Structure formats: C-alpha cells, structure tokens
Amino acid sequence: MDGILSEKSLMRDDRVSRAKPAFIADAHLGKLARHLRFGGWDTLYFPSIADGELLNLARIQERILLTRDRGIHLGKGVRLHRLEAEELLPALIELAETFDLADTYDPFTRCMVCNTELQPIEADAVRGKVPPLVSRHFHTFKTCPHCQRIYWPGDHYQRMLEEWKEIFTQVQNK
Numbered sequence: 001m002d003g004i005l006s007e008k009s010l011m012r013d014d015r016v017s018r019a020k021p022a023f024i025a026d027a028h029l030g031k032l033a034r035h036l037r038f039g040g041w042d043t044l045y046f047p048s049i050a051d052g053e054l055l056n057l058a059r060i061q062e063r064i065l066l067t068r069d070r071g072i073h074l075g076k077g078v079r080l081h082r083l084e085a086e087e088l089l090p091a092l093i094e095l096a097e098t099f100d101l102a103d104t105y106d107p108f109t110r111c112m113v114c115n116t117e118l119q120p121i122e123a124d125a126v127r128g129k130v131p132p133l134v135s136r137h138f139h140t141f142k143t144c145p146h147c148q149r150i151y152w153p154g155d156h157y158q159r160m161l162e163e164w165k166e167i168f169t170q171v172q173n174k
C-alpha cells in the first residue's frame with residue numbers, strides 16, 4: 001500500500017514540475033518577456049500597465065508575476081517572483097533555475113511580439129511577404145495568426161537558441 005501511495009505522489013510531483021509556467025512581466029521587463037516567449041512560455045507584457053491591473057491579470061489567469069519592483073503591493077492569491085538579477089541574462093538564468101525551464105522549453109512556438117502561438121505556414125505562401133533572399137534560403141516558416149508576422153530560423157533565431165543553450169548550461173553547472 002505504501003508503495004502504491006508513494007508511487008502516486010511521485011507521479012503527481014512529476015506532473016507539477018512539468019506544468020508549463022505562465023508569466024506576466026511588469027512594464028520594465030520587455031526584453032525578458034520576448035526571451036521567454038521565444039522559449040515558448042506564455043508571457044504577458046504591456047509597456048504601460050497599472051500595478052492593480054498587473055496583479056489582477058496575474059491572479060485571474062494564474063500567472064507568475066515577474067518584477068524587480070520591491071514596492072509592489074502583493075494582492076491575495078498572486079504568485080510573484082521578484083528578480084534578484086539586474087541584467088537580462090542572469091535574470092533568465094535565475095528564472096530557468098527557479099522554474100525548471102529546461103523541462104518545458106519549446107522554442108519557436110510563440111510570437112515574440114504579441115505572445116500568440118505560432119502556426120506553420122507553407123514556404124510558397126510567404127513568397128513576396130519576406131525578403132527574396134530569405135525565401136530562397138529558408139524552407140521552414142511560421143506565422144502569427146494574430147499580428148501576421150512571419151518567422152524563420154535566421155540569425156536572430158540562432159542567437160536566441162545559443163542564448164538559451166548557454167542559460168541551461170549555466171544552470172546545470174551551478
């Protein structure tokens with residue numbers, strides 16, 4: 001009996017640790033939000049938003065509020081993570097470590113600009129909408145159904161991949 005119980009609780013713990021965290025970043029964390037979106041984490045960000053609204057969204061949508069603000073008054077039922085790190089990369093390392101982000105990393109699945117999930121789009125369908133060099137060199141494209149942006153695995157994508165690789169390596173070596 002004990003065996004079954006502990007097996008069950010193990011399974012439950014496993015599921016909890018694999019649950020993909022969703023975030024809401026405060027108005028000062030735009031770059032951080034884009035990096036999280038690139039990694040596939042649902043991250044709300046508004047360049048201008050009142051604290052009350054931020055807290056409301058965090059509570060209603062069960063998002064982890066990310067901030068460096070020491071003065072923010074925490075409402076009931078809000079999960080908050082106050083970033084210790086001042087710079088972008090250390091802050092991402094801090095989040096990767098705190099929320100086991102390596103387990104739920106799913107790059108190139110979410111629009112970095114508006115947070116919507118990307119959809120694959122045929123290479124033929126993007127011709128004329130991306131620079132000719134791009135449509136000649138790339139065959140994998142994704143599009144954002146909300147803001148219509150088109151993404152391809154170019155230099156920016158490679159840099160982001162490298163950055164996340166570095167982040168996860170640093171977490172592992174801690």
Ligand SMILES: [Zn+2]
Pocket residue numbers: 111112113114115116144145146147148149
């Ligand atoms: Zn978009």
